[in-house]
Amino acid sequence: MAARDDLKPAEREYPMPYETIQIDHLDAVTTITLSRPPVNAVTVTLLEEVLAAFDALESRDETRCVVLTGSGTKAFSAGADLKASARTSQSSTRFRDLGRAVVDRLESFPKPVIAAIQGWCIGGGFAIGMACDVRLAASTARFRTGDAYLGVIPSWGMSLTRLTHFIGRNRALDLLILGEDLNATQAHEMGLVSRVIPEAEFVTEVARIAKRVSGGAPITFKAIKETVRAQYVHSPGAAQALETHWSEIGGKSEDMREGIAAFNEKRQPVFKGR
Template identity: 35%
Template sequence: MEYTKLNVTREDGYVVAAINNPPANALGQPVLHDINDLLDACLNEAGVRAIVITGTGKLFSAGADIKEFSGIQSGDRPKISGHDVFLKIENYPKPVIAAMQGSAFGGGNELAMSCHLRILADSAKVGLPEVNLGIIPGWGGTQRLPRLIGKTRALEVMLTGTPLTAEQALNYGLVNKVVPAEQVLDEAKKLAAKLAKGAPLAIREILKAVTQGLNTTIEEGIKIEQAGSKVVFASEDAKEGGKAFFEKRPPNFKGK
């Protein structure tokens, strides 16, 4: 598949997609369409078990393309919304990792928050500064940030528009790991490679149970977990996992 704003490379078991929309990697319609197409292309591809999303240049992404705002304010409906793409990422059955080699603001931060795991450069900052433009985070930021770092901290970030340092983002639990900028992609690749060797069905059901469970009661969440357990216990991967354990060898999971 051809992409106009993504540099996509295929690795062993996973894909790396780098946003290439200089100078700020703004998430305009072409970028959102490319990410959406990538997700669709990888969904049923057995050889792709994880996706890494990163950026080119100094910024992961500065957010939505402000040049498109005037059309939206005039009533134009975009063909694809950040809401749609980010919800697809959040509910994706394969791990999606944000490799944030640079700062992420607004929609760029909302993109990262929709990913399952996040690695951030130690020199980078992340924030939701929309209030400074007289608008609100409009691609899920008001919902995902409180779920990730708590209501009190999230409100301070959004109401003041003040970005978080990498250290703050790590301490708040917004990102999984902070490393030097030149190591971000390598760390993400190592993580993706490890996940690619995992049990695809188990990973899928964990992602599903956690994502859906957080949006319901614990009783309903346990039902989702139980349904997932039933699926994986009946799989060939579960048999392979037990067999490999007793034979003291690495398992060879095939997603069946």
């Protein structure tokens, strides 16, 4: 999804504190755009800035939903910038650790994160996109996990660890060993993306979905993300304990009372996250 240039000055974050990402606010939706054209290749700086942005947005009450996308339509992200520099062992470790940190942050971030994927989604870009809670793909999106054909070991905690939990052993091995390109429809059939949207309708539909999600109950979203993640990071038993924990919190919340009242009064609820 191309970066929004039609926002009023008050709706865009100034001064721009980042080199490789752009942040825009529109109502309760914040969009983070990976901005390293032409293919938004990932660098240490980009990963550091993504982490910094999510840290800032966690405490920003006005943000209820985050959309993560890439600049332009050629690529969400084509993965690591292999031409940036020859990596030493130390820099490779730093890159790996930051990649893992971003994947972990997306999963543990307490607000819903929507990936808006246009064009190529490869390697590190694939890991980032798949870690998002909802993954919306334009009909022109393309996916690749061909690390074996570059001699690269995937090490961000996605392809070799999470992917089996997400789509199953056989499909994960098919992706990683065959390393072939997938179109958006194939990715949807495998469960990699939530839905496929025609290219011409993509920006409008992403905005519609993000607006809807931003109106959901913050406490419930926290419960959903934390409990679902616990099922494979910890155990089903740990997830059940979290379910109990969050249900007790939710049952006493103003948001639950507001949600029930709004349902009975046939109006949209106004949640406050408490």
